[in-house]
Amino acid sequence: MTATTRARANPPRVLIARPMPAAVRARAEELFDVEWRDSNAPMSDAEMRSALALYDGIMPTLGDRFSAEIFAEFGRPRCRILANFGVGYNHIDVEAARGHGVTVTNTPGAVTDATADVAMTLMLMSARRAGEGERLVRAGLWTGWHPTQMLGLHVSGKTVGIIGMGRIGQAIARRCHYGFGMNVLYANRSAKTVDFPAQQLPLHELAAQADVVIVAVPGGPDTHHMIGADVFGAMQPHAHFINIARGDVVDEAALIVALQQGQIAGAGLDVYEFEPKVPEALRQLENVTLLPHLGTAAEEVRSDMGLMALNNLQAFFAGETPANAV
Structure with missing residues (x-):
């Protein structure tokens, strides 16, 4: 010092x-x-x-x-x-x-706008398999364009479910609705008056209806392992899960199982349960985008x-x- x-x-x-x-x-x-x-x-x-x-x-x-x-x-x-x-x-x-x-x-x-921007980065990277595609190119394994190459999820017009509708959740929702024409669902302890169309739903109903689920709740005892096997089990097989909140909001072991077994299509993570440790099983999965906690890194x-x-x-x-x- x-x-x-x-x-x-x-x-x-x-x-x-x-x-x-x-x-x-x-x-x-x-x-x-x-x-x-x-x-x-x-x-x-x-x-x-x-x-x-x-x-x-x-x-x-x-x-x-x-x-x-x-x-x-x-x-x-x-x-x-x-x-x-x-x-x-x-x-x-x-x-x-x-x-x-x-x-x-x-x-x-x-931190609001910068964190919302990283949520959008992860949503697009996961949905469009961008990390997987970059790894393919860097490894020299890309054989050229073809009509069925690395087909992912087109997010425009889809439904986003946002868990936590505070400042950051609302900033994400605006980007999704006004930027991509997405239908916005949210789960929150209380109803919110917002300047965009949005429907409040219980957590598991949101998980069942959304094409992309984004977590934006604060960390702490009240939200520890808020997202676990039950939430992943409720999600659709083509859906993507994004976490820019705190790592321990998610039961990381349950997420790994959901990704390995194809319960969900992919995930984008900026935070981890035991950060900076990232499980080997998570690092080996192709259907997950992993960032080193870049939410406010500008x-x-x-x-x-x-x-x-x-x-x-x-x-x-x-x-x-x-x-x-x-």
């Missing part, structure tokens, strides 16, 4: 847990007494405990598991805010944090996320309620 000492009097001391884009780094240096972790690996238990004792605020991200056990040895740690870099915060035990006087924030909004998006996290820190230390407290 390397420390930067600010010239102005007693700025809050903040640990930023990953290297960040230049714009985020520059802004952080203006605002705080910053220490940068120069590793992209998740923080260890010892690092997290030490950080809670040494810093006024921390900017953690996916993989930094601030569990109840991490907080257990503290009454009120020096750290008073975890400004998460990312919209998902299921790696932080929010109730445990609150119990120890620690505010938790996230970065919604900044420089301006990651910069916006970092600046939003810094805004949350700045508001908190100014005695205000951060805009994105969870």
Whole structure:
């Protein structure tokens, strides 16, 4: 780790847990007494405990598991805010944090369009067998065009079922409806007022009717293994399954079986149950598209996320309620 000492009097001391884009780094240096972790690996238990004792605020991200056990040895740690870099915060035990006087924030909004774009990427790649086709060309095995070559699913005019109709789910639905003329079904805890035609259905009815099923729910105990063998069993054999939410929303073993046995035609995944571990059985399947968690991987998006996290820190230390407290 390397420390930067600010010239102005007693700025809050903040640990930023990953290297960040230049714009985020520059802004952080203006605002705080910053220490940068120069590793992209998740923080260890010892690092997290030490950080809670040494810093006024921390900017953690996916993989930094601030569990109840991490907080257990503290009454009120020096750290008073975890400004998460990312919209998902299921790696932080929010109730445990609150119990120890620690505010938790996230970065919604900044990630919406980029994540929806990756959902569309995966839908098209899976439906049109793009990953399989690229592997064929790269292996030098393509013998030329013919009328029945690698026939896939034409998504225009088909039915998409979206599980979770929050910001990201709605952004996906708009792209599907207005871009591809798709009929939109959704499963959600409550009905949503949206600016496009959509029908709310129970989860298993949605799975049975949709040509493409896309998961866009937050992670956490309430959604753990929400999608399992029963959902895959309800889907149509020609249907495709897309996950851009959190890996543990899906029972990965059940997904593998569904793909191996032809219960569904294909899948597109940006997240995994035990990320970054991806099962060998999944990697060997031709009918699945696998991306390395690229949902927000655009420089301006990651910069916006970092600046939003810094805004949350700045508001908190100014005695205000951060805009994105969870």
